[in-house]
Amino acid sequence: QALLPVSVRNMSTNKTRDIDYQIHSQADLRFHESTGSIVMTKGDGIYVIDEQGNRYIEGMAGLWCTGLGFSEPRLAQAAYDQMMTLPQYHTFGNKAHNKCIDLAEKLVQVMPTCGKSPLNKVYFGSGGGDSNDTAIKIIWNYFNAIGKPEKKKLIGRVRGYHGSTVVTTSIGAQPGMHQPFDCPYGDRFVHTNVPHHYTFGKDGETEEDFATRMADDLEKLILAEGPDTVAAMFAEPLQGAGGVVIPPATYWEKMQTVLEKYNVMLVSDEVITGFARTGNMWGCETYGMRPDLLTCAKQLSSGYLPISAVVVGQHVYDAIADFSQKNGVFGHGYTYSGHPVSAAVALETIQIYEERDIVNSVRALSVPFVNGLTDLLDHPLVGEARGVGLVGVVQLIADKETKKAFHPSVKAGMKVFTACEEHGLIPRVTPPGDRLAFCPPMIITEEEIKDMLGRFRKALDSVEPALRAAQAD
Numbered sequence: 001q002a003l004l005p006v007s008v009r010n011m012s013t014n015k016t017r018d019i020d021y022q023i024h025s026q027a028d029l030r031f032h033e034s035t036g037s038i039v040m041t042k043g044d045g046i047y048v049i050d051e052q053g054n055r056y057i058e059g060m061a062g063l064w065c066t067g068l069g070f071s072e073p074r075l076a077q078a079a080y081d082q083m084m085t086l087p088q089y090h091t092f093g094n095k096a097h098n099k100c101i102d103l104a105e106k107l108v109q110v111m112p113t114c115g116k117s118p119l120n121k122v123y124f125g126s127g128g129g130d131s132n133d134t135a136i137k138i139i140w141n142y143f144n145a146i147g148k149p150e151k152k153k154l155i156g157r158v159r160g161y162h163g164s165t166v167v168t169t170s171i172g173a174q175p176g177m178h179q180p181f182d183c184p185y186g187d188r189f190v191h192t193n194v195p196h197h198y199t200f201g202k203d204g205e206t207e208e209d210f211a212t213r214m215a216d217d218l219e220k221l222i223l224a225e226g227p228d229t230v231a232a233m234f235a236e237p238l239q240g241a242g243g244v245v246i247p248p249a250t251y252w253e254k255m256q257t258v259l260e261k262y263n264v265m266l267v268s269d270e271v272i273t274g275f276a277r278t279g280n281m282w283g284c285e286t287y288g289m290r291p292d293l294l295t296c297a298k299q300l301s302s303g304y305l306p307i308s309a310v311v312v313g314q315h316v317y318d319a320i321a322d323f324s325q326k327n328g329v330f331g332h333g334y335t336y337s338g339h340p341v342s343a344a345v346a347l348e349t350i351q352i353y354e355e356r357d358i359v360n361s362v363r364a365l366s367v368p369f370v371n372g373l374t375d376l377l378d379h380p381l382v383g384e385a386r387g388v389g390l391v392g393v394v395q396l397i398a399d400k401e402t403k404k405a406f407h408p409s410v411k412a413g414m415k416v417f418t419a420c421e422e423h424g425l426i427p428r429v430t431p432p433g434d435r436l437a438f439c440p441p442m443i444i445t446e447e448e449i450k451d452m453l454g455r456f457r458k459a460l461d462s463v464e465p466a467l468r469a470a471q472a473d
């Protein structure tokens with residue numbers, strides 16, 4: 001029997017067409033060819049539904065972004081209305097449009113007041129990575145502007161994540177992201193420790209002492225590099241993609257004492273923590289950080305359309321504005337900076353956050369969420385369970401007493417993740433491979449939180465014998 005033409009054969013199912021034509025992010029590409037994707041076709045509140053009709057609680061709000069869930073009609077309407085009015089325009093030179101002006105003004109209104117100077121000038125982009133890229137260029141431009149061109153090095157943290165552009169990959173330090181792509185690129189990127197007390201705290205070391213040690217290490221790093229060469233530290237208030245690392249209470253106070261001593265700027269990367277995720281509008285408020293610049297994306301538009309922003313303090317703006325006058329231009333720009341349709345959706349998103357008092361709503365939901373996570377500590381597979389606001393993490397452990405981890409070959413995190421999917425729940429496996437993250441849509445209810453963590457417990461129970469057997473091998 002003659003085979004069907006390839007073009008038709010490949011159209012047989014979504015799954016095979018996906019394998020045939022797409023390169024997936026963050027996947028073992030060869031392994032993926034044998035397993036394929038779960039193909040989603042619809043969203044409904046906190047659920048996504050696959051092509052077979054299976055419903056999953058999206059325990060990660062997609063990629064930490066759909067704060068308003070997957071079916072908010074007002075966002076669709078805002079996009080439609082803008083499409084019908086002015087679907088595309090730009091902000092190069094002397095051009096602007098009303099939606100990006102409205103959004104810039106709104107963003108400045110909701111900025112935290114803890115910046116080193118008022119965070120009051122906005123530069124738009126399309127995603128978190130390019131906003132951090134812009135922030136880096138602004139910082140380098142700033143130090144050129146103030147006559148300190150040698151101050152250019154950037155401090156990131158082990159397991160930090162700031163994007164997938166060449167420069168943001170270099171500043172982050174996620175396992176598996178540097179070496180295959182020849183990053184860090186150049187010699188301007190240095191890294192300090194991940195503030196994860198559960199794993200890296202020494203015997204008997206309190207969180208407070210651990211935080212002091214982290215700050216001491218930062219100071220040693222700055223001194224070794226030469227304070228006159230170090231420009232800024234990029235930091236997520238809590239490290240999201242690197243494993244939802246919630247820092248010790250006094251960590252940020254101690255870290256920024258060091259940064260300020262050596263005039264090192266602080267960029268608060270709020271791509272995950274922005275817009276109420278940690279129970280304040282901004283993560284830097286939760287942790288008492290004093291940023292010079294702030295970047296945000298994701299929940300800015302509830303993830304419905306690509307948009308991001310860098311917001312800079314007045315002192316930074318003044319320096320780069322003077323410099324652009326001398327230079328003739330602020331020589332930076334993206335076609336989609338402040339895209340009108342994205343801006344309209346972001347404006348409507350912030351409007352909804354305000355109408356629903358999202359900060360207080362997250363604070364209230366945080367109680368059952370964090371308690372529910374803490375309850376999981378009685379499970380034999382759970383070593384650490386921690387959350388703040390509506391973001392949290394469970395660390396799997398082979399032996400609770402000795403804190404012995406599962407051997408990487410057990411693939412404990414992936415096995416639990418697969419079991420979760422079988423129980424209709426999508427969490428996320430994060431570094432070092434045995435931490436399961438939760439970051440549900442902020443519209444989740446208390447009942448749904450219970451359901452989510454209940455499904456997680458069932459998944460743990462179902463997979464425990466297989467993990468023990470694999471560890472024993």
Ligand code: PMP
Nearest residue numbers: 127128129161162163236271272
């Ligand atoms: N910064 C942080 C803290 C992030 O978590 C992410 C994405 N997960 C980014 C930057 C990059 O954002 P994007 O994927 O939109 O470029």
